[in-house]
Amino acid sequence: MTETPRISAGQIGRSIPRVEARAKVTGTAEYIHNLRLPGMLWAKICRSTVPHGRIRHIDTSAAAAITGVQRIVTAADIRNVIAEPYYGPAFHDQPILAEEKVRHVGEPVAAVLAADPRIAEQAAQAIIVDYEPLPAVYDEVEALTSSVFVHDQLKPAGTFADLKHLAGRRDTNIALDFHLRRGDVEKAFAAAEQVFEHTFRTQQTMHTPLEPHVAVADVRDGAAVIHSSTQNPSFVRIEIARLLGWPENRVRVKTAFLGGGFGAKVYVKVEALAVALSMLAGRPVKIALTMEEQFFTISRHASTFRIKSAVDKEGRITARHCEVFYNGGAYADIGPRVAQKSGFTAAGPYDIPNVAIDSFEIYTNRPPAGAFRGFGMPQLVWAYECHADLIARGLGIDAVEFRRKNLLREGMPHATGTIMRDAATAAVLDRLAQRIGWGQPFNRGNGTLRRGRGIAFGLKAAISPTTSVATVAIAADGSCTVYCGTVDMGQGSTTAMAQIAAETLELDAEAVRVVAPDTDVTPYDMGTLGSRSTFHMGHAVRLAAEEAKAKLAALAAETGVPPGTNLPLAELFRRKYGMQAGTVVGSGSYLPSYVSPDHATGMTPNATPFWMVGGSAAEIEIDTETGQVRVLRLVTVADAGTPVNPRIVETQLTGAAIQHLGMTLFENMEFTDGQLRNPNFAEYKIPGIRDLPEQLTGEIVDAVQQSGPYGAKGVGETGTFAVAPAIANAIHDAVGVRLMELPITPEAVYRALRTAAGDPLGDT
């Protein structure tokens, strides 16, 4: 039998508005933020005031005396309902409430329950905790050799096979070390025409989703129901079931729309505490963090990246050594994955025969760091693309020409040995150069206002191996419902999944309903993270829809309808059941092929199901008297495969670029002795409408992900990769100074200008 070529149903590539658009503009869209249950108590958290300390005593007497306080809970109480109250996706290192020790400022130490959140808050502030302060360590490089240890011993979760060897390791702050060795790096450095070596740093930043973390837990009659603003309901279900020693089917996790996530809401955050409190109180309990509390919950890793490259006479990179140190804070969260899964791409989008990568996840006494849009990539691209620019300058080669000369192209082996497929590196670089007018004359400013241009791009490997499962149901009237655990946090997944199901079933996407994740209803999904959903869940939805379609064809045959007959689906059900009755259900499960990297060399023939390529080009203007940087143009270009909804993809790119502009120019969690000084929007500024570049565009290059659902691939993170290095490169172009550290504040620029002029500014 020959396969009939598929005729497009026209649903892929349609820029329809988000299916929930009306609910969002009228304010009726559902968020867990709004949820109240009958009899519900509110929990407020008493948090550590020291970065590292032993808890001597917790005095709850004043708090307990406040009228309306239902209960005050400490770690000892938690142990009455959860025998081993430690959680985490990579390490079981994080206590639900601190036991014996605290390891960062803002760590939860006690919780207060009351029917009125204001009373709970007042009481939480009335708890007096006596700490014996311990020496602390904050810097990721210092923590490598420090005699201060954040944890007595490492407790890998067992979820990941490659962490098992770390079990029980003592006297170290290294939560994970990942190594990659390709070729003979030392020999290549010895034979190099020139060697370039730099150290770049990035700062700790916070996602600040505008809907702060929130969970409502209702545990009763041997079943736990958790309503959470989580990005991965299936993981929360599994982890809560593990903590309780219950089967998964007694734990139900429901989400709604999320008011932003950006990685902040992956894995367990406030859910474990909410469950324990509900068990202790015998009532539903809501924990809704404040914006301030989010800063103590999760963040993007600060980092130090030492990068060294050998270059030959022709300007080809012959070897590169990358040492990456990710500051993971006090609890590992998913940081070890960041260190490995992004770490292996640290050599960048270049064809380099000899590569050594050493990537480390390091414990310190700062608030924890985990996943944040880009998953470690913005830190890497910042370093390797500034480094690329410095090499090109050192060699006297045009920065784009240098990149083209060394480009990792289709069919070439990546540093891991994996052959590159469907990674439009050349197309992205070319489009960036074209859009910014690279090589063409432009107004370079004069006097104290100087202009420059910069370009940068990066390559990310989608995290693997991960699974998505979906079901598609066709009701007796022919209407279609998609059940999938992908969480819509603004990226438009509900719309994308409706379009994919509609394409397969030849329906209009607007007529497809996608239900919100609910682990009692929607099948397993690894999580809405790492730009994986369009690819993985897209495949699962496609497969489920195909199965449903095949069952409908069988139903047609069974009811005597000739193939190709244009009969409404409802008529099939009527013929079969004699009335409007029945359901056709298709299911789909998707797990891409993958080969784990070799533990010693990091090599693998199959590192990832798909590559993400993204870059930015910037034109900036600097006021040399103030150090102020004005971004005149910012172009962000991505390989998105065949976009399911081009307009939503473009807003993902510009949105990510704007978000990353904050990290580039001003966002910075500032600490003094481990105390976070600016956990609020008054002092931690995020981009507003006045911070936009004068011209901002997001563009998609023509590309197809052959292995993707209808040619699509993920794109949620792609726009974050290269904004910072593009701007730093543009600054160098404008005024000849190099910023080695983020954020690029006016002060940092002005200091660099004064230093370059031989008149460095003193510290005040």
Added chain:
Amino acid sequence: MSAAPRTIRFTLNGSAVEATFPPHLSLIELLREQFDLFGARESCGQGLCGCCTVLVDGNAVSSCLYLAAFADGAEILTVEHLARDGRLDPVQQAFIEAGAFQCGFCTPGFVLMTKQLLDDHPDPTDDQIGHYLSGNLCRCGTYPEIIAAVLDASHCLTVSL
């Protein structure tokens, strides 16, 4: 928290209402707890993000910082009041057409602020748009589409005048 409760009367989305509450209650708490209005949302809690925007006598305020007691005798309008008889307000329609939101959490605040902007300046300049909307934050970074929506709505309103 033992001060005597206050009772006030005000107009909420066109209806005369009365409420009794402790004096420290903020307007957003009153709207959520006693009137089940969830379009205004508390996010930063400092009056800096605009998610909690409501209109008090036609002026946009941060309801997280606005004491409920101040609403006595006032006319309060929330996002829930904009769509009438199933028909969206032109500003809401423009936000949909321009794709001016992602997660949607900040959207009611932006919609109301845009409403006030266009009431004050039906054909706003770039600077007026920036001035009115600089107190609203969108972490998804949907500002370019929001600006497009403002211009669309302005065009729609000025043409229909």
